[in-house]
Amino acid sequence: MSDPSTADQPPRRMTWQKRAIHDAVVDRHDHPTAQDLHKELLHQGIGLATVYRNLAHLVKEGHIQAVSHEGEIRYDCNTDQHAHASCTVCGTLWDIPLPESVEQTSSEILSVEHVTLTLHGVCRNCTA
Amino acid sequence: MSDPSTADQPPRRMTWQKRAIHDAVVDRHDHPTAQDLHKELLHQGIGLATVYRNLAHLVKEGHIQAVSHEGEIRYDCNTDQHAHASCTVCGTLWDIPLPESVEQTSSEILSVEHVTLTLHGVCRNCTA
DNA sequence: AGTCTATTGAGAATGAAAATCAATTTTATT
DNA sequence: AATAAAATTGATTTTCATTCTCAATAGACT
Ligand SMILES: [Mn+2]
Ligand SMILES: [Mn+2]
Ligand SMILES: [Zn+2]
Ligand SMILES: [Zn+2]
Numbered sequence: 282m283s284d285p286s287t288a289d290q291p292p293r294r295m296t297w298q299k300r301a302i303h304d305a306v307v308d309r310h311d312h313p314t315a316q317d318l319h320k321e322l323l324h325q326g327i328g329l330a331t332v333y334r335n336l337a338h339l340v341k342e343g344h345i346q347a348v349s350h351e352g353e354i355r356y357d358c359n360t361d362q363h364a365h366a367s368c369t370v371c372g373t374l375w376d377i378p379l380p381e382s383v384e385q386t387s388s389e390i391l392s393v394e395h396v397t398l399t400l401h402g403v404c405r406n407c408t409a
Numbered sequence: 410m411s412d413p414s415t416a417d418q419p420p421r422r423m424t425w426q427k428r429a430i431h432d433a434v435v436d437r438h439d440h441p442t443a444q445d446l447h448k449e450l451l452h453q454g455i456g457l458a459t460v461y462r463n464l465a466h467l468v469k470e471g472h473i474q475a476v477s478h479e480g481e482i483r484y485d486c487n488t489d490q491h492a493h494a495s496c497t498v499c500g501t502l503w504d505i506p507l508p509e510s511v512e513q514t515s516s517e518i519l520s521v522e523h524v525t526l527t528l529h530g531v532c533r534n535c536t537a
Numbered sequence: 538a539g540t541c542t543a544t545t546g547a548g549a550a551t552g553a554a555a556a557t558c559a560a561t562t563t564t565a566t567t
Numbered sequence: 568a569a570t571a572a573a574a575t576t577g578a579t580t581t582t583c584a585t586t587c588t589c590a591a592t593a594g595a596c597t
Contacts, residue, residue: 291542291543292542292543292595293543294542294543294544294593294594294595295594295595296543296544296545296593296594298544298545299544314584315584315585316583316584316585326546327545327546328545328546328547329546329547329584329585330545330546330547330548330585330586330587330588331544331545331546333584333585333586334544334545334586335544349477349478349479349480350477351477352477352480352481352482353480353584354480354584354585366516366518366519368519369522375518377516377518380510380511380514382508382510382511383508383510383511383526386508386528388494388505388528388530390494390503390505390532390533391494391495391496391528391530391531391532391533392530392531392536393528393529393530394497394529394530394531395529395530396526396527396528396529397525397526397527397529398511398524398525398526399524399525400514400516400519400521400524401521401522401523401524401525402516402519402520402521402522402523403519403520403522404518404519405518405519408520419573419574420564420573420574421574422562422563422564422573422574422575423563424562424563424574424575424576426575426576427575442553443553443554444552444553454577455576455577456576456577456578457553457554457577457578458554458555458556458557458576458577458578458579459575459576459577461553461554461555462555462575462576463575481553482553482554
């Protein structure tokens, strides 16, 4: 009678650390890494392990998103379907809308659950 | 009179190790990691540092491509513009053609040099 | 308040990637 | 073919991000 998809996860408790980590991701719209966030939360006395742990929880709970970019994992407060634009010079990562044509892309190999699209180039600032 | 883009790189020498590493990437069409390739080249007595070094060279020289996938760097013998399909269960990564609509995608934020597109889902094998 | 147990954080363990450097191999020059 | 100059190799060390460990702490519930 127990749903295997909701299987025996330990009940989650709310802590001020978890809230602070969540807020830190939401406040910044620049796709920070776990290390970036830890630097920012250090003065509140939050440990590194706690940052990694709660980021994993928040992703699993669907409150934030993890995005793989240039071999590093960045965290994204935007959980809507969207694409990214990335500057190869300054490394900035922006949110951009996902083109409709891409949203509807299908494949014979697998049933598509979600797509990741990133445009790479040189941004306005770095072109000068 | 010296082109700064072709600036004072030490001239590259051809070694049997470099050729073996290149061939190993080309022989496999499954986007191996540096570690995967080292395992395969170990019996030829090729060191780990040499694998990493030459993969970086081969990428810089445009003979192969590095692709960021789920936080790890995989190497790709296919240097044409193409997209990927990835199974979230078995982790396999396939080459698929890049839709024309995506190829022509532009952005106001930056001048697009290349795009990366991956379809994530469950493959035929893993659906069974 | 008291019990139960998930969570925390300091530190240790892991693991991928980069750096070091003496020995070797390649390439250019006699 | 022998020699010299310099790039490459590979065993090893170093770096650094991420995960793990575990005793202490603090939510949640009665
Ligand atoms: Mn985003
Ligand atoms: Mn590919
Ligand atoms: Zn830029
Ligand atoms: Zn699969």
